[in-house]
Amino acid sequence: MEMNGTHIVSAESMLAVWNEWEIRMLVLTSLALQVFLLFFAGIRKRNVSAVLSLLLWLAYLLADSIAIYALGYLSQTRVPKGVDPESFKRTHRIQAFWAPFLLLHLGGQDTITAFSTEDNELWKRHLLSLLTQVALAMYVFTKSHPGAGILAPAVFMFLSGIVKYGERTWALKCASMDNLRSGMVTTPDPGPNYAKFMEEYRFTREAGLQAEIVIEQERRAEAAAVTVGVAEESVPYTTVITDASRFFVIFKRLFVNLILSFLERTRSQATFLRLTPEQAYKIIEIELSLMYDTLHSKAAVIHTWYGRLFRCLTLLSTSTACLLFNVHHKGKHQSYNSIDVCITNILFGGALCLEVYAIGMMLISYWTYAALQSCNFRFLSNMIFRSIQYFRPESRAKWSNLMAQHNLISFCLLDKPIMLTKVLSVLGLKARWDSWMYIRHIDVSHELKILVFRELKDKTVSIVDAESYRKFSNHRGQWALQCKGYYKELGWSVEVEFDESILLWHIATDLCFHSDDDNDAAKIAQYVEISRAISNYMLFLLVARPFMLTAGIGQIRFGDTCAEAKNFFERAEMARPDAGAAARMVLDVNAEIAPRDVKGDRSKSALFDACRLAKSLLELQPHKRWRVIRVVWVEMLCYAANKCRSNFHAKQLSGGGELLTVVWFLMAHLGVGEQYRIEAGHARAKLIVEKN
Template sequence: MLTSAVTVSHQWPQVSVDPQRRLNPLDTQAKARKVEGEADMDANGRYMESMLAVWNEWEIRMLVLTSLALQVFLLFFAGIRKRNVSAALSLLLWLAYLLADSIAIYALGYLSQTRVPKAFKRTHRIQALWAPFLLLHLGGQDTITAFSIEDNELWKRHLLSLLTQVGLAVYVFTKSHPGADILAPAVFMFVSGIVEYGERTWALRCASMDNLRSGMVTTPDPGPNYAKFMEEYRFTREAGLQAEIVIEQERRAEAAAVAAGVAEETVPYTEVIADASRFFVIFKRLFANLILSFQERTRSQATFLRLTPEQAYKVIEIELSLMYDTLHSKAAVIHTWYGRLLRCLTLLSTSTACLLFNVLLRHRKGKQHQSSYSHVDVCITNILFGGALCLEVYAIGMMLISYWTHAALRSCNFSFLSNLIFRSIQYFRPESRSKWSNLMAQHNLISFCLLDKPTVLTKVLSVLGLKGHWDSWLHIRHIDVSHELKIVVFRELKDKTASIVDAESYRKFSNHRGRWALQCKGYYKELGWSVEVEFDESILLWHIATDLCFHSGDDAGDVKVAPFVEVSRAMSNYMLFLLVARPFMLTAGIGQIRFGDTCAEARNFFGTAAHPDAGAAARTVLGLSAEIAPRDVKGDRSKSVLFDACRLAKSLLELPPRKRWRVIRAVWVRVEMLCYAASKCRSNFHAKQLSGGGELLTVVWFLMAHLGVGEQYRIEAGHARAKLIVEKN
């Protein structure tokens, strides 16, 4: 078979191709990569949009849950700080305290600006119910209203915030056009939120210093009518009658007489709580810089002189705990008749809101066969309800088993209820548990100079102004306040109180800074110069001298001397800590300048030889001849006292070990240095330390006040009773 091939000719258009632009395989790959990159960018863009949508969906949910978590943390851990000195806990509480308000306010603002698509408007309408919960969170917890006492002075700012945030929450809720199933629960939650926020603002106002002072000032008392009395006296004389004015002073019992008639005894714990609650009402005036009368001193002495040292300290611990509650919590509000009524109101209101929400939600589901609300939002709302109820119940439980409630029931003669509360207090707050940290900080100059080496880190911290915080964290430690130290302080104060017979001696007692101790021991002539200088210089002198005597090795192995050494060194290191880290608690001076100059001279001296430890360094200092006063050689430009302390230590080393450490203990522990520092510290600085675990200086200050020692008592004359006696002719 023959086949014919047919050739078909196609006329293609002629295209002129530039030889330089001919298709290149590399260009093809580049274009492919560009297309793939654009596809990846589109995919990444869609992924980012998806992630952004998820974040927008969950942002407000995470905010309200975080706000609730912060409230739980503050409720359980805020009260711990009054008996804990941990810097980490303090930092966490500070962050939680600031973030709790910031997050709640931001969440309210977020809700007010929310724009949701129409398709989701009904689904997310339940989020408007979260606004009153945020108000509840802004009201804070009963355990903390102010992180520091300075926060109490900002109560007017919190009042303004209360008004604005309540208005914003109402705006957020009304803007969402809520249905009847949300409206009723929201009204009850608004009641709880506004009451809680109002309680916090009122507690801050009550704890401000101006309000504390005005609330403790006694009612103005003009006394007997002097003008009328003198008019009667004048008329009697003008009538020709023989008249005479006889004045009888009010009788008062002095401490010596009180101490002689009272024997020390152990009283039940319920009496300790009752005494603390009774005296707190009186002695809290000290924190407002108010004075006390001799009648109050007599009543306090009559109680404290019969208590054992352990129970006397327990009374003071409870009083300081009550003062902490007054300054940093809602105690001043909730432990009143209206406060307890409001607490019942908030619990009832929150419970009703929770019940209504779930009943109406179930009714809505049954009617429409499905809920139009987001299941996640419903779960979060129930978590908020559950959290609010649990926090409320826990707070009420804490309120019931408190010293405040026990004292109130006892004063109303509700014996059964007060005994029930007391048993609960014994279980949850046993007598053996300390109500403050029971710690004293320790700072040692010689060890600090040996360990504080200049590094790149310390130079950077110095530039940033953080070197002091670094030194506090690295070189300051805490030890327990020993039972022996407490006993010695109490016994010494008690003995001196019983030996004082006039009002002037009470006030002068706290002005001694070791002079009395040296005079009693018979060494004032040789060592008196060390306590006649400024107080900060005296602390440095005796601190370094105590260390030099300890490292000299003369008393090594003497068992009878060991207790004196331990107590003396603990008090010496504590007083240096106050000088360096708490200078505001001591009298005004140049203590930090003296400390810095002394450290600089010590580093220069220690740098001339290798000193592996503090003992070798101390022995090197003692080996230096210091017959001439350093000031006569160096002048007065440097405030260092290193070699003045060396002279003092050499004078002490001339004494036998037992006498030496008895003298040192007398200066430190026979409460003269301690009492002087405690009495000169301003009351607001004592109050400031209550939130940081408490301070031994504050405990001693309160013990002095209860035993009548110090300058707190200015009313000594008492009530005079003038009688006009007329003799008939």
Template structure:
């Protein structure tokens, strides 16, 4: 044990610094993947690496500050070992500075930038203390100074990036200059003086531009033919709109001029390219919130990146040159420590060069070069972007979660494990892993959402209609299809109740309809079921993204009634189809609430009534109605979700709800446009007698 302990004591600090470097490599290569990946395993690994990277680096710095000579170790040998190991202190500062791909694991980490600033000051002080206490010679001092420059700059970059991405700083950086408007008091004073002078005066108001004209322009523009534009224009449009629409994430308002410009662009784009613009914008927002993009893509950020690369290269060169110039004493340092130091230098240089390459091959750099009219360089960057970030690859996960209430009730059996998990408060995580799956967001679904929003834009009659459309959650769809009288009750209840009603009804119709395999009906069925299962997932697993009220209580009561109903014969039905048949076999002429009362919030048999009404319609018409209702519910949920929750989901692969929210904003639908007209120009017209 003594010999093992001695080996561990000798290798402990070496393992710590190498582990710290390995964690930085892992974070650099894998942190950026999570914006287009929903894997819980990857998220867990990144979370552990993010936390361990700082903890190990800080612990290693504390370990290096110990200078007590261990028993049985020659003091001169220990002094030489500590001298070269003290050079690792600035490398640990470099690691604490993190990688360009991740500064904050979640958006809440950005709010802790003051804590990171304090950590920066304390860890820099500790690193300087560790190095000076080792009494370095000239061969260690020169490379250490350059490495300290790199380490301090990188750590400062991270702290500054966290500050820039904090919500308060984002808001203060995007808010417009306070606008007092025309001088009303001065104008009225001139009017009074003129009137008191006995002159005939008239006030004429000329509006800068009316919102109604904007609405008419948008309605006319819907008839413009869609066209495929070059991918360079798509990236340029995304970069240009990002500067404007990122304000939505901090609840700032937009003007009618911005609505007009955005509509003019999106109404001429194909659906595929419209979604591509949205994807790039959301990718840029992710970079702003979770990486160093807000710092490194500035003139001073690029200058600092050149400084750190040059400083690290110089330090590496000096270390190896000066060490060999010691002549016969060049072997006085431990060979293992020398190798580890060179590994740290090599790792730092490789990470730095890779980070510079990523910075160059980015949408940020392309947009900056294009705005400066540097065509040759921008074309070169674009070709690189096409190679590393091809147009066909989605910039987010392009997945939507699926949860089905009937399948859940059939498969969720009480066991000892589930009881233990319930006691530990982990039952929800278990259910998510076991009963929730992900499917690709189909091209047909995207087209349907885009077309429905475009049709709404074409129906605008005044500026107020833009806001009204975002408040519809099935009413407008049923009125347009002519079924509001029969089915309107199902969308006038609370939103969470509407979701469960239509989810169960959609499932009952699917399992009872023999025409779902019809080539004309199948696309409607597929899109409707995908949105139905997705909305239930949001209700159960992401309730904070919905104005869901008591949605989880209603879901639990409905599941409880379904289990009791399915198990009343002693055995559960074999599959979802048989379950649907059992539910539809119940007579529902009288409203369930009139029979059961209001204590239980279950809506199982209310959904049965809705399904029976839908089954009376012809198959194709039935599924068209179901589809448009779900599209409207999806858009309603997207517009009502708070912006910080949209921002929160960017680091988890993104949500379809966020994509729809941004698409609605670009098409002018929503409540964020609060400036419906410009300043009025009031004139005093004095009439001559």
């Protein structure tokens, strides 16, 4: 019985300690989460780590939940059993002072307002939460009957907390798609007065006068025509940032499906056709970084005149509250628990450090530099630029600069039906397991970027009319095969559905790679590397990002192809997985007759159709073969980038970015794409009257 009594006493004492420390742990945890979010949230636009994404997601959700729970906890004023009422009141009084700090935490950090783009659409829910949590915090504080020493600093802290929470809600509203679209819609343009002009024309004719209408289109200059033969030039980093900020104002319309005109095309081409590939990509990276800031941070609010005013206000208000609290309670600490006073000062210190750090980040941003440049504040802009050069050097990528890789033959050789995979299939987690096990990431090579830029630039310079721009954006290998002179033999492989074309060329690329003995030859090694990188990347999109491609049955076709490949490899009883041996086995199959004629079309497998394509490619000389494969893959990549819906491009910005999005923006800047819907300006009609 004594042991049981000891256990009971011990449990009661532990419970009492926990009850005493619970609210303290909650507010300190809330502060710790804010520190984590401030320092690490911005990294995700340059990082594809699933672990980092998971930790940020948990921190993002827990930050609000813990702050709201802590506010609810503080609203309890019942004196616990065995606790001195006067002592409890003093403790509750200073702990209730933590309520405005929790509001400050609910306001979040500048680096993250929305974890995903969908969170922006919930801004009305956050507005309701703002009203209810502010009311609750004020209720908690006033219920504690604060003394004069706490009331004054609490007023300033409430001001900071409400402003920060309001900032977050306003930023969410500004980043919602409806608000973005409405803010970018151009002023309604009725055009020239057609009715009035035609009325004058009719009156002239009725008066018996000879009238003729002469139409003069608005003058336009094609950038391609004026930039042919102009050498590429390297521009200073300052110009890169300025151009990126200038173009961002225009090209962010792409993310909300708004159209562009030939004037935007001409101005963009005039810049991009003269840039080196490295600096062209750098402009696009900065633009996409600015778009990430718009969608996922407070940038749209804090980089305005009132946003900067609010930032100064919250810093001044928090500093004043800290000073008042410590001055008024310097000689009265004995009236409050010293631990609670220490925690209060930790909260003050944390709030001030976070605020100062956030202001520093705001100052050394592209937004601030562009604003100072536009206002001709040379001295300040030069200071900001030197800071940007140090903290955000031109050489550092503004996105992950990675492309995912997935290989069908390797997957089919390694994926075995073991007990674990069967259980995961039942739980619906097999796809995530496959993604973790069989998908890797590689750097986007400098050579690949240059190839894509040069191919797009060559097409842009050769295009002379608007219709050709549209035709090019709809080609997914046809143009490349026609230019190389192999459309008659290989055209069938790019006229099928796009997902089938991806599978056909992916498998054929692998079969050609494993059958060639001279892939390491210096003149074709680069072609092979680039072709395989794009091939594996496009298969990754087909399997793991099907929403970024055109609608189709890509995942069904991939599954059927894998099933046929696994059955084929199992029959061979290979001692160990060997992609080279497996590829040669596939090529050994007699594929004279189309598989569909033999098997029917119930199974959508593309394995042996790809074998037929590979055999046709192997008839070419290695150098020619890999040039064809390379340009076909580049054209497929550009087609996929252009056809992907803009909201899915926006969605990927928070996951390290996608090569597909970078190519999409590059195409838009070079004038290629379906977003250019205004191909002529206002016509200037003249009524010429001839007197009889």
